[in-house]
Amino acid sequence: MTALLQIKGLGAGYGRADVLHAADLAVAEGGVTALLGANGAGKTTTLRAICGLIRRSGSIRFGGAALEELSTEDIARLGIAHVPEGRGTFQRMTVAENLNLGAMSRRDTGQIKADMTKVYDYFPILEERRAQVAGLLSGGEQQMLAIGRALMLRPRLILLDEPSFGLAPLVVRNLFAILTRVRREENVAMLIVEQNAALALALADVAYLLETGRVVLSGAAGAFAQNERVRSAYLGA
């Protein structure tokens, strides 16, 4: 497998404070990579750096493009969909408008309707609520909407920032079942940041462990789950 996203020596931060120091990681074409770590380790910062939302240094290669020189808008147009921390819902717009916004950068307007149907097939609740204002949806529904909005971009890579955050266990299980289906049916790679390491490792092929802004461990997701350090600190076993 060739790497779709190849990051080398990534540093990033806010204002004058550096959060990330020389992190290296890769996401394979069509594969799922999990990024684990405690609060403040730099997981969200990594995703924001990839999208150009914050100051960054180092090299970020996506396909043939050098992302470190591009604006957030152009990075999205290359096919990277970011499901941000806090879900990034357009609160005052309807569910259907939120989904249409996901497809805003696309030129193939004829295909957008078909993709909308596909998203409704993954998340039937969104179709029921399509005319509702998105701000009134529950947390789980807003997370589904955020993932649906990302799919509307027809992305080659989805960045998922803590999709399980603040949701009830049953909702989380349902959400990850749908993500598993998405990874099987769509030709899309994912980079997933999760506090819930067990869930993320079950979905991923490859995992990285971040501690205070550095990658301290990497390997296949299955082996990761057996690693003593990961088990004691992140799997609670």
Added chain:
Amino acid sequence: MELFLQQVVAGVATGSIYACMALAIVMIYQAIDHLNFAQGEMAMISTFIAWQLMAWGLPYWAAFIATIGLSFMGGLAIERIVFKPLHNAPVLSHVVVFIALFTVLNSTAGFIWDFSIKPFPTPFGTRPLFGSSLVGSHQAGMIAVTLALLVALYLFFRHTRIGLAMRAAAENPTSARLVGIRVGWMAALGWGMASAVGAIAGMLIAPVVFLEPNMMLGILLYGFAGAVLGGLTSPGGAVLGGFLVGILENLAGTYIPVIGGELKLPLALLVIVSVLVLKPGGLFGRTTVQRV
């Protein structure tokens, strides 16, 4: 009773001026989240451009359309040149630039076209409508244009892709950038459209108040009052607010002896202050709750 009705009708007629201006104010507020104090002066410059084009021999409607186009480009240019470098600056910097723009535009108009009062033609004629001397055909035409503009803007923002992108950019700039919307250009487009709406307002108002560099001073204040009363987030509310301010102004001038003709302008300020104290969202506006 007849006096009352007459005053209400006359209020609707003056209110149409304020409604038009209020619509332009709300347009830009939606796009940039600030009140543009130079909005009136931008409209005044546009009106002078229309006057100049007609003085050079263009027929009314050709000048009308050309002015709208030029004003759109002008608004776009102001955003790109003056406000783009400021987009992360605090509110006060914006306010200072608004005031600077106000002064620059006002003096430029005075310098080019001098401060003498010029008549401005109306395409609707000046005949009284329905045999009443209160509402002329120009006022009726003005009300019709304002309402048509309102409907057109509503359709644009609800049913076009670019309208949806503009609303998204205003509501949640970060999420908008993450789906590939060029947020900076959406703000520029908002400026262009607000400037075009202001140009229409100016060209409709000028036949009533006559054309001169200070023509918009009082009207902008009434327009603000109308926009605040109806709700700064609601174009329809702002138009209704403009009409209400016009009616209120006329009734107060007639029935409250102290106010008469002299104290009408403070009335607009009174409206602004009372709405902001009692119902800050206005009649139809959205109240935003912000977690701090």
